[in-house]
Amino acid sequence: DADVTQTPRNRITKTGKRIMLECSQTKGHDRMYWYRQDPGLGLRLIYYSFDVKDINKGEISDGYSVSRQAQAKFSLSLESAIPNQTALYFCATSVGRDGAHQETQYFGPGTRLLVL
Amino acid sequence: DAKTTQPNSMESNEEEPVHLPCNHSTISGTDYIHWYRQLPSQGPEYVIHGLTSNVNNRMASLAIAEDRKSSTLILHRATLRDAAVYYCILRDGSGNTGKLIFGQGTTLQVKP
Numbered sequence: 379d380a381d382v383t384q385t386p387r388n389r390i391t392k393t394g395k396r397i398m399l400e401c402s403q404t405k406g407h408d409r410m411y412w413y414r415q416d417p418g419l420g421l422r423l424i425y426y427s428f429d430v431k432d433i434n435k436g437e438i439s440d441g442y443s444v445s446r447q448a449q450a451k452f453s454l455s456l457e458s459a460i461p462n463q464t465a466l467y468f469c470a471t472s473v474g475r476d477g478a479h480q481e482t483q484y485f486g487p488g489t490r491l492l493v494l
Numbered sequence: 495d496a497k498t499t500q501p502n503s504m505e506s507n508e509e510e511p512v513h514l515p516c517n518h519s520t521i522s523g524t525d526y527i528h529w530y531r532q533l534p535s536q537g538p539e540y541v542i543h544g545l546t547s548n549v550n551n552r553m554a555s556l557a558i559a560e561d562r563k564s565s566t567l568i569l570h571r572a573t574l575r576d577a578a579v580y581y582c583i584l585r586d587g588s589g590n591t592g593k594l595i596f597g598q599g600t601t602l603q604v605k606p
Contacts, residue, residue: 382537411594420581420596421538468537470594480526480585483594485537 381405382486384469390492391459399454399489401469410452411470411483412436412444414463421468427452459493466490498582503601506572514567514600516582521562526585528594529556529567531578538581538596541567577604 382403391397401410408429413421413436423436425444433444441463445453456463467489472481499517506512518527528543542549542556544565549556555568569576581599 413594413596418598420598421594422596423594470537480543482540482543483530483538485539488537 382469382471382484384467384486384489386489387487388490390494392494393460395459397456397459397491399456399467399469399491401452401454401486403450403469403471403484403486405471405473405484406449407471407473407484408449409472409481410446411472412442412452412454413468413470414438414465415468415488416465424454424467456491456493459491461493464491464493498584498597500580500582500597500600502598503603505603505605506569506576508574508604508606509571512569512572512576512602512604514569514580514582514602515564516566517564518582518584519563521584522586524586527556527558527562527565528583528585529554530581530583530594530596531576532581532599533575533578541580543585572602572604574604574606577602 385400411426412424415421422438424442425436427433427446430446443455469486470483472483526543526545529541530538531541532538542551542554544556557566579599579601581596583594
């Protein structure tokens with residue numbers, strides 16, 4: 379779905395490097411999320427943001443930070459990358475007007491990150 | 495968050511119906527049942543959701559047991575494009591966290 383874009387799509391980096399993954403959306407949604415997926419596993423929530431001033435930790439936030447620069451942009455940073463952060467990272471959005479338990483989340487295409 | 499249990503994998507023939515089961519015996523009265531699927535090399539996409547009554551949309555049907563401890567996603571005529579990992583997810587209706595808690599899902603193979 380081109381409404382949610384992620385850059386870069388693939389990235390190789392070295393242990394200790396700082397790296398930023400970016401997510402942009404044109405859906406006009408208030409809520410944005412970052413997930414990671416490891417091989418053979420489902421997705422796990424890293425951080426989520428209900429609006430520009432509201433950022434919350436998910437299940438596995440250690441080693442990550444985020445920035446909500448605008449309604450449409452939500453960036454994920456690895457301050458000092460380590461090999462076990464090698465994974466597929468997904469950004470998602472939801473509208474924010476309905477009760478959260480009913481909302482549909484729309485996912486980007488993913489960023490494949492390899493930390494050597 | 496209440497847990498869901500799904501078979502690891504299922505197979506189907508093309509153009510036949512597929513019934514994907516999900517057990518959620520600890521579901522609470524306010525939990526909604528959501529289904530997402532993930533096609534190869536793509537992000538997850540929403541399929542359908544419901545609370546108590548059966549639901550239909552253009553992609554699938556959702557049949558919810560009367561006691562709500564299980565549900566079944568029904569693809570009426572499987573196509574090769576339906577080969578994906580299907581996730582059954584419970585979303586807490588009493589809170590407002592917006593979190594989707596993914597399990598391992600069911601990998602559906604569709605044979606021509």
